[in-house]
Amino acid sequence: MYWGGFIFTGMKKRLWLLMLCFGLMNVALAQKDSLANDEHGKYIYYHVVNVGKDNADVLMARAIVFFDMPANKASFKLTSKDANTKTIDGTGFFMVASTTSLTKHDDGKINFKLRIEIKDGKYRYWLTDFVFIPYYKDRYNNLVPKPGTEIPAEELNKKIDNKGAAHYLDECAAFGIKFGTRFKQQMENAPVKTSNGKKVVVTEKW
């Protein structure tokens, strides 16, 4: 068998090939297998993450900071937090682009609910209650939400074409992965401390 001019023989070559295939699989499976159904039949993106020796108070502080970060303020909103039970509830949204348009532009918005629960050394989170709000072009050539139209993710296949529904569900999973990565970065970093009113970054741990 030839690939790029090289001949594959022996176990070592098969192992390299296996690694290559694994990497390609990751690209394909990264989005498809991450959206599940909860006990109520709702789509959910759920993860449990172990973060080592940090206690729940530290993790709680870091999680709250996530919502205050300028990059996250526009799209995430902290709706409630409980320091006793170490739980956080929030909402958020992300935009989705059309797959059928000749040019890429926002096709709609997906709202979701976020729940974070924290214990010593670990936390779990889930995104659920995904609701798609389609956009349309108004008379002023602006893409704006279509009034009166909100489609829960569980009903997408009933309300829009199958290809579009599958695309938006993929986007939900992809967003969950993206959120998980960013949130994990925040949860593993030390909180920002202040000294004499000035913000400083603690560099001893990264």
Place this chain on the structure above:
Amino acid sequence: MKQKLLLICALAVSGLAAKAQDSVKVTSDAPLVITGSVDAYYKYDFAGKKISNIQTSFNNEQNSMSIGMFDLGLKKKVGKAAFVGEVSFGPRSDASLPTGSTNNHIQNLYVSYDFSDKFNVTGGYMATFVGYEVISPTGNFNYSTSYLFTNGPFQNAGVKATYTFSDKASLMVGIFNDAWNVYQSVGDVSTFGAQLMLVPVKNWTAYLNFISGYYSGTEFDLTTNYQITNAFKLGLNFATYSQPSLKSSSAYGNGGFTGVALYPQLAVSKAVTLGLRGEYFSAKSGNTAATYSGVVPGESVTALTVTANIKSGPLTFIPEFRFDNGSKNMFSDSNGLATKSATQIGAAAVYAF
């Protein structure tokens, strides 16, 4: 050497996998947005060959495979500032713009600035805020247009300020060119316009519109839509217009019009929606009153339009049946004689991108 190259390739692919996961955007980063549409239609009036019977806007070509327009719009927003530019070409465009005098082909050309999350100012040449129906075929359920749309403004060039009290209420006030539908004012910028947007209950949006100027006259307009159930939506448009008393104005007169249109729509499947437009339109009496779309002062017309929207991705197929009945003879029959009613069927295809 071969093993090192294979290792590099495997790592590169794994890196691609990680990048694929990390490349999803959380929110739109406001790229240059390009949108547009094309449309074509066929219409047949049962009165005969080339009689243009129903005098509402657009789709006026009889018994012909005809084109509507090619529309292309650009929008870019950076921070608080945005611009929109939209051009169009084709018979529908020509009928909706003052193109004959300028060849500008501009549907919208304006700049906008968000002074805050709640306060915006926009200035330029803009589609009118008045009325239920719009110029773009992608914005209407029916392919043919109503008498209210045809006789109201199409564009108003000017400056407007909008304050959003909440997602349930906003107020716009503006000052616009004296004449409607012109790239340049006749004399000054003297038309006052205002719009109050309300959401009385969830899924019900209402717009109260007012536009008035000594040159173009005064129109009150109510436009509202209520998504009553997931499948059923009801729209309503009511308007009354009075001509200006300025004798030098092209719109001068002591007449005007009043009309109301109802738009019930039912989604029977995810691809098919059926809709009805029932309109009553009357021209006001007066010795210098104008005629509107063939409706003479003191007379009226009732128009019933049955339309389907059949969607497949960006394409919408629109079959339509229309029956207009006047209070007096205002149409022509197949012999060219005056008659009270007109019947048309048609089909249109609209592609939006």
